[in-house]
Amino acid sequence: MTTTTLSEALSAARRSYASNNPNSLKAYEQATESLPGGGTRSSIFIHPFPLFIERGDGSEIIDVDGHKYLDFVSDFTSGIYGKTNPVLKKAIIEGLDNGLQLGAHTLPESSLSSELCSRFPSMHLIRFANSGTEANILAISTGLHYTGRKKVVVFEGGYHGSVLSHFGEDGGDLKVPYDFVVCPYNDITGTNSIIRKYAEEIGVIIVEPMLGAGGCIPGNPEFLQSLRELSTEIGAVLIFDEVQTARLSIGGRQKILGITPDMTTLGKFFGGGFAFGAFGGKKAIMSLFDARQPNSISHGGTFNNSPLTMIAGLTAVQHILTEENLRNLNELGDSLRENLNKVFDEEELPFKMTGLGSINQLHYTSPSQKREGLDLFFFCLLDRGYWIAQRGLVSLNFAMTNKDVKGFENAVIEAARGVKSSL
Ligand SMILES: Cc1ncc(COP(=O)(O)O)c(C=O)c1O
Structure with missing residues (x-):
C-alpha cells in the first residue's frame, strides 16, 4: 500500500471501485429514479454505490461488469444452498x-x-x-x-x-x-x-x-x-x-x-x-x-x-439441511473463525471474528475510524474476488468447498495486513 493514512487508502479504494464498475454505477443511477437510494433493501446497500449482480452459479456471483466473486454473504444466511442447487x-x-x-x-x-x-x-x-x-x-x-x-x-x-x-x-x-x-x-x-x-x-x-x-x-x-x-x-x-x-x-x-x-x-x-x-x-x-x-x-x-x-x-x-450436512458446514465455519483469530492475535492485526458455526462477523478492533477500517477491508477483499457484507458478515453455504474457504481465509489475512499497513 503506497498511501499513508487509512482515509487516503479508503479514498483510493473507492475511486478504483467506481472506475472498475461503470455498469453498476449506471444501473444504480437509473435505479435511484424510482427507488429511494436506488434499492429496496437497506441491508444490502454498499457505499458509495452497490454492485448490481446479474446472476449466480454455485457459490459465485457475477456482476453486470462481468466480475466474479465467491459469495461469503450467502444472502445474509438464507442462501445456505448456494445459487444453483x-x-x-x-x-x-x-x-x-x-x-x-x-x-x-x-x-x-x-x-x-x-x-x-x-x-x-x-x-x-x-x-x-x-x-x-x-x-x-x-x-x-x-x-x-x-x-x-x-x-x-x-x-x-x-x-x-x-x-x-x-x-x-x-x-x-x-x-x-x-x-x-x-x-x-x-x-x-x-x-x-x-x-x-x-x-x-x-x-x-x-x-x-x-x-x-x-x-x-x-x-x-x-x-x-x-x-x-x-x-x-x-x-x-x-x-x-x-x-x-x-x-x-x-x-x-x-x-x-x-x-x-x-x-x-x-x-x-x-x-x-x-x-x-x-x-x-x-x-x-x-x-x-x-x-x-x-x-x-x-x-x-x-x-x-x-x-x-x-x-x-x-x-x-x-x-x-440434514444433520450431517449442517454439522460439516458449521465445523468449517468454526475452524475458519479459530484460524483467523489466531493469526489476528499473533500478528496484532486490528480484526476479530465472532460468531458460531457457519455464521460469523469480522470486526475492526482499532478504536478509531471503525467504519473506514472495515470499509477499506471490504474493498481489499473485493479486489481479491471475495464478497462479504460491508458490515463484516461472513456466512458459509453448501456450494463452497474446503478449498474455497481456505482461499478466503488467506485473502482475509492479506486484506487485514493491508489495512494494518495503512494505519
Ligand atoms: C434474527 C433475525 N430475525 C428476523 C429477521 C427478519 O427476517 P426477514 O428479513 O425475513 O424479515 C432476520 C433477518 O435478517 C434475522 O436475522
Whole structure:
C-alpha cells in the first residue's frame, strides 16, 4: 500500500471501485429514479454505490461488469444452498408443473410443518408466514394475547426484522409500536433488575440465541437459561428468534443448549430459496389458532402456504439441511473463525471474528475510524474476488468447498495486513 493514512487508502479504494464498475454505477443511477437510494433493501446497500449482480452459479456471483466473486454473504444466511442447487432446482421445476397459487391446503404444507415440529423441541404446533419479520410480529402478538399483557422485552443490539430492530441511537429505524422494554444482552444482573421492575406487565421476552445483525455475538448459555427461568417465574412467553441460528444444528441453538423456549420463530432458508417465515410453540399457545375452537384467532396470509415455497422448503429440509450436512458446514465455519483469530492475535492485526458455526462477523478492533477500517477491508477483499457484507458478515453455504474457504481465509489475512499497513 503506497498511501499513508487509512482515509487516503479508503479514498483510493473507492475511486478504483467506481472506475472498475461503470455498469453498476449506471444501473444504480437509473435505479435511484424510482427507488429511494436506488434499492429496496437497506441491508444490502454498499457505499458509495452497490454492485448490481446479474446472476449466480454455485457459490459465485457475477456482476453486470462481468466480475466474479465467491459469495461469503450467502444472502445474509438464507442462501445456505448456494445459487444453483440441483436438488432444489429439480423440485422447483416439478412444483411449477403442478401449478401456481392453488389457494388451498396442500400435502407439502403439512409435511413441512411436521418436519419442522419434529426438529425444534419447542415447536408442538407451527404456522407459516412470509418473512422472519412477519413471523416475529405474529409470535409477539400471540404471546401478548395469550398473557393478556402489554410489555415486550427485547435486547440491545437485537434484530427481529425490518420494523423490530434495537440498535440504539444509530438505529434510525421504523418500529412497530409495541410497548418495548430494552434490556442489556448477556447481562444477567442488569436484565433481571429491569424485568423484575415490570414483572406483572411483561407478556413476552424475545431474544436471539446469538445476536445476528447486531454483530454475531453469541448469547451466553447461562444468560439464555436465566431468561428461561425468569419467564416462567413471571408468567411471560419466552420466544427464541432462531431465524438465523436455526442452521447451527438440526434443531437450532435451542437443541444444542437444551433450553426450550415457549415459542420459536424461523425464516430465511426454510423456504428453500423463497420468501418464508414461521412461528410455533407450545400446544396451549398455538391452539389459539385452531379454527375448530370457538373464539379462535384468525390468521390469514395469501402466501403463507405458497405451494412452491412449501415444496422447496420440504425438499431442502428432507435432502439438504440434514444433520450431517449442517454439522460439516458449521465445523468449517468454526475452524475458519479459530484460524483467523489466531493469526489476528499473533500478528496484532486490528480484526476479530465472532460468531458460531457457519455464521460469523469480522470486526475492526482499532478504536478509531471503525467504519473506514472495515470499509477499506471490504474493498481489499473485493479486489481479491471475495464478497462479504460491508458490515463484516461472513456466512458459509453448501456450494463452497474446503478449498474455497481456505482461499478466503488467506485473502482475509492479506486484506487485514493491508489495512494494518495503512494505519
Ligand atoms: C434474527 C433475525 N430475525 C428476523 C429477521 C427478519 O427476517 P426477514 O428479513 O425475513 O424479515 C432476520 C433477518 O435478517 C434475522 O436475522
